[in-house]
Amino acid sequence: MNEPIKNIVFAGEWLWLGNLGHAFTIIAFIAAIASAYFYFQHESSKDNSMLQWAKRCFQLHAISIVGVFVVLFSIIFYHRYEFYYAWRHSSNALPVYYMISCFWEGQEGSFLLWLFWNALIGLVLQRSAKDWESPVMVVIAFAQIALGSMLVGFHWGDFKIGSSPFDLLREQRPDFLNIPILGQLGVENYLQVFKDGNGLNALLQNYWMVIHPPTLFLGFATAIVPFAYSLSALWRGIDRGWIAPAHIWSLVCAGILGLGIIMGGFWAYESLSFGGYWAWDPVENASLMPWLIMASAAHMLIITKATGRHLFTSHLLVQLSFWLVLYATFLTRSGILGEASVHSFTDLGLSGQLLLFLLAFLALALVVVLQGKQRKIALFSILAVMLIPMVLAYSIEAPESVATFYQWLKGLGTCLFFGWLIYYIYVLYQRTKMEMSDERMDSREFWMFLGSMFLILSLVQVFAATSIPVFNKLFGYKTAVPTAADYNKVQLWLAMPIFLLMSLGYWFKFRETDIASIKRPLLVNTVLTLVATLLLTIGFAIEGYQFILFLLLTVGVVVFNMIYGIQKKKTEWKRWGGNVSHIGFGILMMGVLVSSVNKNILSSTKEGIDMAPEVDQKGNQDTKGIKFNRENQLLYKNKPQVLQEYTAIYLDDRKGLGVDSIDKYFKVAFVKKNEQGKTIDSFVLEPKTQNNPKMGLLAEPSTRHFLHTDIFSHVNYESSMDRKEPYSNFRVDTIGFFRPFITQTGKVVMTIDSIRRTKETAGLKLVLAIKAKRLGDSVWLRPEFMINEQTGDFEMKAAENDRFGIMANIINLQIIDPNPAHQNIVFVIQTGEKTPVWDYVVIQVIAFPWINLVWAGTIIMVIGFVISVLNRIDKQKKLMA
């Protein structure tokens, strides 16, 4: 079958478009290599013509990347399903504004987006980096080469590097050419069969998914710039000049990444069903890890800039945050998380390549940090010899006969990798350590350093817990993935010292502080914080000493930074950046505390006590029913149900727009009355279900936003999911024409209206027409009865109606008067009803108090980052001028 295909000319393919895209990819790849080479030459020789060439090459690269982008979008836009990517990730029904989301469903598209942001960042650096341009751009171009290699798509037999987004459907899925229908149509006309694509993951069809991933990716992409500056400084052997620009970029990164992370949380809250914005899912953690370290690095860079201290730690953190971006890519894109994550990323079999990608950057860093040619060469050769087999061992499934050898190879590779990493950090330390006297306890840098260390502690826990699937794979463990509660109970305590340091830090001056002068303001601040906390504890109704302490410290962050700003910076808004970020973060964490601790499950029920213990893990009474939840209430259609202070009524349901829609909206009204019985609040929520043939039941919550609280509702089950059950409520009636009879529950009234007789080869066929009525609605049922006149045997065929959930069957008939004209026949009819007969919905309703603080805090925090960045750029310009 394979042989003749090669000579077939396939009809209707736009191969030129794919070729154009592929050409752009290759041009971009080669231009990146050239650019890296010329920048490197310029850095070594200071030859200005080299710089011109390097700039041009990178610009060509950037244009080509845009070209690839446009071509891939065209393929999706024009529904060219001869290309695998379009077939796999899009469909005819996909609206234009979701087409862009196709880019981040697939691995190739994601890498393309990353390339695009990097190219843009490169163009910005060409203008802003001044005399740092060459070394920094070498690193950026190197990243573009590494990322580009993932898109070029080379194949050597079974071994492949990268996967091109322009691969053809018939090459990716040759089995499709064997489907029977092509036997008649001719294989060359296969496109007439594949007229629609597989479709975009339903979860991605949400407006938040149009903006959240590119924001997150931009945050990830910007992490490379501080890293590039750090390597450039090491390359040049310079201590200081890199710090100011690296600091600006670390703020840019932390701001954008923070925004992207919370956007993801907002998306999860608005359109996923787990009832919250943060679940400590490995994919969320993967984006949090670089943020924690980038925030830590931004502070460390301030210390180094102001005092010259902690140069090593600055380098280390800046680099670590970039490694964590790469690690995050590996975690989310290699498929190693498997069942540990709700995010459905697929394994493209590229885990080996992603590892190689990680190692390439480590190798680059090592080459820069090590001095002396021989050492470089020696290390490189060891690496090449030892690590490539390790990559192979990860990427290729081991044949049975050499399984132990593979395991051994993996172990060796892993040990080498960690040994190499430790050696790298050691050399970095040797090169950047400084002999300096200890910093004083009354200096700002001391407290800032401590704060950064706590951020790192927070990272250590997240890293250790999130990496469990990786350790399982490496060492063959079977450790279960930690639950959200495991994270919460550690992070709750680690966050508190961070809050404390965020409040106090600003009040200390660099180097040394006159303690006497800050005693009074600190005391005033403390009193203010205590009063505010007392009021808020009552206002928010917070219980539990650890939560009150947490609240106290977040209030402290807001108060101390607010007062500091007012006292020291007054209306010089440009200088407020850091304080505003701190205030925003404090408000954000306050919102996290209140909305999660006081989350109120309105739909919780005490029914079914037999199954769930009333005590939680500490043996406490679990009055809120959160631990062992019975969180769902069944609402019958049109029957009011009390949900704490609300009364909920399931009014109606409707199908989504469009003929093929598989969406179903449930209209549920909520009414709140005061003691006099007067309605003080009422609103309607419309949670949605989508019975997706590929992904099962997808439910999209519906939320009512108030200033102080959100009412979140979400459907977990509904009556039509029950209708597949066999019939019950059977009843048998012996009945003649036109006489009403009822089903077992009496909800449906039926009458036999007419009979049709036909002579068939097998015998006489009787078809009854039964009219079934329910609440002014009616349907026809037509059960059949077949009599074989020779043998006297008979066969019956029941009639069903899904909408009414009823069936009728003729079991027998008695002819009273044989003259057919008189129609004097009595039928023995069995009727049955499907349970349930009434529509119902099983719904979860949760009140999240003060969740708006989370979003407001995020916005304020991002504003703070923006102010800081603008202020720093301004200062830098003045310094240059």
Add this chain to the structure above:
Amino acid sequence: MKPFHLILLVLAGVGIATVISMYGNTTQYVAFPDAKRIAIENPGKAVHVVCKLNKAKPVIYDAQTNANRLEFYGFDSLNNESKVVFTKPKPAQFEQLEKMVLIGTYQDDHFLATEILSKCPSKYEDAPGAVKSNK
């Protein structure tokens, strides 16, 4: 020793303690008999069981009687059978699930699951058999 290094040392200690206590708290994926034993030794401790639905026995979910109770029989990875009670509504396409991870504790004669992690078998279009829906 300088006070600065002392602080670093203390922080490193806190970090190591955090990680060790966290790993001490994690559970291995266990079989039903182990879950039973752990429930006696350490009441209330949640464990993870990799489970396969016994399709020969009935799956009982009657939303109208109790919307928060699903009852079924499952096999662990060593083929021990146990009754399982889940405290939430029946997940969609439950009968077609290939494999699931139960989180919960053993209680009397059944495993009480408060969480079921699952991946729908047809979630990945590249999985064998899933392509049929496209024709």
